[in-house]
Amino acid sequence: MAEELTPISNDDVVWMEEPEMGFWESTFLPAIFSGLKNSLRHVTDFKPVTQQYPEEKPDLPLNYRGVHRLNRDDKGRVKCVACMMCSTACPARCIDIVAEEAPKDDPLWADRDKRPKSFVIDELKCIYCGMCEEACPVDSIELTHIYDLTGLTRQEMKFNKEKLLEVFDQTKDNPRDPIRTHRGILGPASDFTSLPQVGPATQIPQGDKASEPVSTDVIKQG
Amino acid sequence: MSWEFFLVTLITIGVAFGGLMGTIAYLILVERRLAAFIQDRYGPNRVGWAGLLQPIADGAKFLLKEDVIPGYVNKTLYILGPSIAVFTAMAGFAIVPFGPVDQAPSWMRFVIAPDVNIGMIYIFCVGSLGVYGVILGGWASNNKYSSLGSMRASAQVVSYEIPLGMSIIGVVLMTSSLSLNDILMHQANQGVLGWNVWTQPLALLIFFVSALAETNRLPFDLSECEQELVGGFHTEYSSMKFALYFLGEYAHIITVCFLTAILFFGGWQFPLIAEADSAYLGATLVKVVVLLTKVLMIILLIMFIRWTIPRFRFDQLMNLAWLGLIPMAAMNILVVMTAKQFDWPIWTLPLGSLAIFVAAGLIGTSGKFIVSDQTVDFSESPEGYVHVHS
Numbered sequence: 001m002a003e004e005l006t007p008i009s010n011d012d013v014v015w016m017e018e019p020e021m022g023f024w025e026s027t028f029l030p031a032i033f034s035g036l037k038n039s040l041r042h043v044t045d046f047k048p049v050t051q052q053y054p055e056e057k058p059d060l061p062l063n064y065r066g067v068h069r070l071n072r073d074d075k076g077r078v079k080c081v082a083c084m085m086c087s088t089a090c091p092a093r094c095i096d097i098v099a100e101e102a103p104k105d106d107p108l109w110a111d112r113d114k115r116p117k118s119f120v121i122d123e124l125k126c127i128y129c130g131m132c133e134e135a136c137p138v139d140s141i142e143l144t145h146i147y148d149l150t151g152l153t154r155q156e157m158k159f160n161k162e163k164l165l166e167v168f169d170q171t172k173d174n175p176r177d178p179i180r181t182h183r184g185i186l187g188p189a190s191d192f193t194s195l196p197q198v199g200p201a202t203q204i205p206q207g208d209k210a211s212e213p214v215s216t217d218v219i220k221q222g
Numbered sequence: 223m224s225w226e227f228f229l230v231t232l233i234t235i236g237v238a239f240g241g242l243m244g245t246i247a248y249l250i251l252v253e254r255r256l257a258a259f260i261q262d263r264y265g266p267n268r269v270g271w272a273g274l275l276q277p278i279a280d281g282a283k284f285l286l287k288e289d290v291i292p293g294y295v296n297k298t299l300y301i302l303g304p305s306i307a308v309f310t311a312m313a314g315f316a317i318v319p320f321g322p323v324d325q326a327p328s329w330m331r332f333v334i335a336p337d338v339n340i341g342m343i344y345i346f347c348v349g350s351l352g353v354y355g356v357i358l359g360g361w362a363s364n365n366k367y368s369s370l371g372s373m374r375a376s377a378q379v380v381s382y383e384i385p386l387g388m389s390i391i392g393v394v395l396m397t398s399s400l401s402l403n404d405i406l407m408h409q410a411n412q413g414v415l416g417w418n419v420w421t422q423p424l425a426l427l428i429f430f431v432s433a434l435a436e437t438n439r440l441p442f443d444l445s446e447c448e449q450e451l452v453g454g455f456h457t458e459y460s461s462m463k464f465a466l467y468f469l470g471e472y473a474h475i476i477t478v479c480f481l482t483a484i485l486f487f488g489g490w491q492f493p494l495i496a497e498a499d500s501a502y503l504g505a506t507l508v509k510v511v512v513l514l515t516k517v518l519m520i521i522l523l524i525m526f527i528r529w530t531i532p533r534f535r536f537d538q539l540m541n542l543a544w545l546g547l548i549p550m551a552a553m554n555i556l557v558v559m560t561a562k563q564f565d566w567p568i569w570t571l572p573l574g575s576l577a578i579f580v581a582a583g584l585i586g587t588s589g590k591f592i593v594s595d596q597t598v599d600f601s602e603s604p605e606g607y608v609h610v611h612s
Contacts, residue, residue, distance in 0.1 A: 023583050023584060024583075026583055027579070027582075027583045032527075032530070032531060035530040035531060036526055036527070036530050038530070039260045039526050039529055039530045040526065042259060042260045042261070042262060043256065043259045043260060046259055046262075047262060048262050048263055048264055049262050049263070050262075050263050050264050052264070
């Protein structure tokens, strides 16, 4: 009967029985006293784990994802090139960008083609997943360590470009939110001319096209 | 009955009632802080220095909150429930002496109702009436969790009433009186070795366990276990009505702790500083302080037990009362009666308690062999506990 019910062989099944209770165990008293001693030890040797929040600030991990900021480049312009990658990547659809052409006659913007006219993030809709940060090709949008974000209205929680740049100005000197890249220095990913050959992580049946190495033609040489 | 008697009674009631209310408010704070310490937290420490104004803030909140009476409840019984709970708890305290009754000052007494010579019976009667508040509240709430909670409470109180009463009979036999003050004086006159805790340790154990069950304290708070019953019998109660239930519960606990201190730990008697014949200046005050300290110790013990022992299952609760405490209490009565009848020396009583305890433990241990005499073939039972070897 047990064979029908269990999907494993009978040899692998061990039938357990309750251990017998001894005299002292069945009187409960030793267990109660050792428990009381344990409780008392927590009072006499009081080591609280609580953080007294407003006075003590939490020590957040370095990859904490808080309020967004829009980075400035070396000339103080907004780094964003209005490519819409972040708003496309955003699973919560909380980023709204309107792009405009950079004014070519202005010497400050001479080397730029496109910039955001408006850049609004709804901080209430955002799920703080960090996908925008991952998607941004110019490291413009970043998540900071600010976690105590409050507001009285929904409108107040929609951060526009000026507000997001202000967050950058506030956080750029904080060692926890450093400016990670500077204009002209590209990340290590730009050095690849060919993708490394990646072996299969799991066993893959013969003839599966996904297991074959990626062709070098995918990346344009030079 | 002169008007002085009336005035003194009023003052006594005022002192006892005010003291009780203040104590309850601060006991709740003590319990919350202690619970926090045991769980490695701080607890309420924001209102006032170290949270000392927290009870006042809580009281103000209870008074100012909206008093919701759901539309589907039986309104009369719904309001009657918390009233009975708090009334019976207060009425039970009326005959508890909270100081040396004989040496009271002229302007107040140390017991609200003096000369009640059936004190023990009165306390048990009024105390067990308290469960009416729980049952009425649970029933009138028209909510299945509330009524489940109150059903549990009624079964529990009915069961634990018996060992609670039986454990006291030994003490009453030793003193030949039901009056609390007589029992106290009987112990005080014999000094520290005359405390009933030495002669009747088993009765103390049974009394204390049953008292925890009577007051619905952990590990016996099945009538309000949050995991199963939302809030238990007071699920539908809010603001001041909920506070009244809480008040009643804590007043009951204080009464029970006074009883434990008076019946088993000699009341206000303490070697050297508070003997029965000590009459130095301020002796009365010292005796009151000694009694209150003993009560506080017992309350702290109850709080420690709350955060130490997990809640019983309902069948375990019933087994403990009917298979454990009641037979032990009956045997204890037998031992005390025999010792008294044949004038056995006093040291035979603790030996008798120990013998009953050992016998109960041995029966509990060896009873397993009797029950599981026939071998059960577990491989035939699909419900058996399966452990999978990798």
